[in-house]
Amino acid sequence: MAITAKDVAELRQRTGAGMMDCKKALEEKNGDMNAAIEYLRKKGIAKAEKRADRSTSEGIVGGEVFNNGASAALIEVACETDFVARNEDFGKIVTALLAHRIQSTAADTEAFLAEPMTGSPSESVEEYVKAAAAKTGEAVNVKRTVRFDAGANGQVGMYRHHNGKLSTIVQVTASSPEVANHEATKDLVKYIAEHIAATAPIAVDRRGVPAEKLEAEQRVAEGQAREAGKPEAMIEKIATGKVEAFLKDVTLMPQPWVRDAAITIAQLVADHGKKAGGEITVDRFARLQLGAE
Structure with missing residues (x-):
């Protein structure tokens, strides 16, 4: 059965799940709307998506050094409350995501989320996170991740x-x-x-x-010097000195x-x-x- 954009939009409206998740669910269930809804609910996707706009100000920043000190990875996994952040199950979620990051060479967080999850190749990292959200009862998301390989x-x-x-x-x-x-x-x-x-x-x-940052600092310093009544001939020199002090600080x-x-x-x-x-x-x-x- 052909899946139309209208079908996908209806399923998204009824479940709050993402467009790609809805399309996949309808394809899996041959266009059966109710079966697709059940599929999303079993996956935890619909429940997690409805929480996506909640504030996620708590969580854990996990990290590990590996490859005999030549590589390291960090991952920021956020949730809604400190109670969940301190929960053992949430800690296991972060550990699993960090373990995947160690195996992954993704250039950015978006690419990382699109990869098949280590140990569960039938779902992406993003799908794993959504299922984790359903288990915790809170919104969970990977905000940032970074990896260094030194050689x-x-x-x-x-x-x-x-x-x-x-x-x-x-x-x-x-x-x-x-x-x-x-x-x-x-x-x-x-x-x-x-x-x-x-x-x-x-x-x-x-x-x-960035050059624009230095230029902005220069303009601010020049403005401050003028406000202080410094001679016009001295303003650029004064401002340059302030920019140098700024660079030493930051x-x-x-x-x-x-x-x-x-x-x-x-x-x-x-x-x-x-x-x-x-x-x-x-x-x-x-x-x-x-x-x-």
């Missing part, structure tokens, strides 16, 4: 806050595999991941700050280390490179905090 000359470190709501990963490249796998390098990535959790930098260094490398404010992260990296017998460069980092963008 032979790299090392990845992770920090996970004790409350499970904040995790960070950082990737470095060393001058050789021996330097990458040295204990000093392994200590370094842990220190930096912890630092990133505390200070929330926006980029590794000034090269990672980028990783010039920040004072949270464990010892007498040294910067750049100095920390150089010192640990020497201990490891080579050079180390910080490539990138990710910071996932529950509910933050």
